[in-house]
Amino acid sequence: MLFLLSTLLFFTSFAASAPVLTISEEMEQIFQNLTTEAQEDYFQILFNDTVTLREMDHLLDQWAEKHGILDKWTAYSGKWETRKEKFHKTVLSVIENLPSAYRMMTEITSNRDQTINQVHEAVDQLKETYNMEVSMISFLSKMMVLNEEYIMNGGNVEIGNEVSQDLRRMRDYKKNRGLNALLVPGPLV
Numbered sequence: 212m213l214f215l216l217s218t219l220l221f222f223t224s225f226a227a228s229a230p231v232l233t234i235s236e237e238m239e240q241i242f243q244n245l246t247t248e249a250q251e252d253y254f255q256i257l258f259n260d261t262v263t264l265r266e267m268d269h270l271l272d273q274w275a276e277k278h279g280i281l282d283k284w285t286a287y288s289g290k291w292e293t294r295k296e297k298f299h300k301t302v303l304s305v306i307e308n309l310p311s312a313y314r315m316m317t318e319i320t321s322n323r324d325q326t327i328n329q330v331h332e333a334v335d336q337l338k339e340t341y342n343m344e345v346s347m348i349s350f351l352s353k354m355m356v357l358n359e360e361y362i363m364n365g366g367n368v369e370i371g372n373e374v375s376q377d378l379r380r381m382r383d384y385k386k387n388r389g390l391n392a393l394l395v396p397g398p399l400v
């Protein structure tokens with residue numbers, strides 16, 4: 212399901228200095244030209260929990276054809292596929308590096324013969340090789356600390372407030388079908 216959610220609301224922009232459209236902006240532009248009914252049809256398909264993902268691809272293609280945007284939709288989907296592959300590959304590589312990066316960070320932070328400045332310097336140095344890993348470990352550590360009791364006693368770790376606005380938007384849409392809440396950017400009410 213996460214993949215589907217991120218199909219719709221994936222915000223990372225292309226690494227380029229010129230203002231290049233992000234995938235989601237592109238999707239938004241395609242969307243703007245559609246009727247509300249066509250937009251609703253889209254989400255009806257996207258949030259249909261009883262079709263296989265392949266059937267969903269097919270239904271979305273049919274949807275695009277019905278609304279005369281098959282070419283734009285195909286181009287969009289193709290770009291998304293490429294991005295998704297690259298994204299998975301990068302994430303997998305970062306995850307594979309996490310254990311060793313975590314050990315290195317722990318080694319740094321448990322050396323009591325350093326000043327705090329030296330700890331920062333050592334972490335910065337580690338970041339030169341493992342930038343993404345260090346960021347991810349910092350993020351995970353925060354979550355782990357917030358869930359210390361669960362970690363120590365076993366049980367489910369709760370992500371709680373870490374859930375992004377976009378995911379909340381999705382959840383609220385599924386609950387009360389407010390298309391506007393889903394499409395209009397800005398803080399949730």
Ligand SMILES: *[C@@H]1O[C@H](CO)[C@@H](O)[C@H](O)[C@H]1NC(C)=O
Pocket residue numbers: 240241244283
């Ligand atoms: C939206 O419609 C306008 C006017 O017909 C058109 O110029 C524009 O290219 C369309 N944009 C997209 C993304 O379909």
Ligand SMILES: *[C@@H]1O[C@H](CO)[C@@H](O)[C@H](O)[C@H]1NC(C)=O
Pocket residue numbers: 255256259260261262
């Ligand atoms: C999900 O898709 C199936 C097959 O197209 C359809 O029969 C069903 O009505 C859909 N469910 C919803 C909630 O749209």
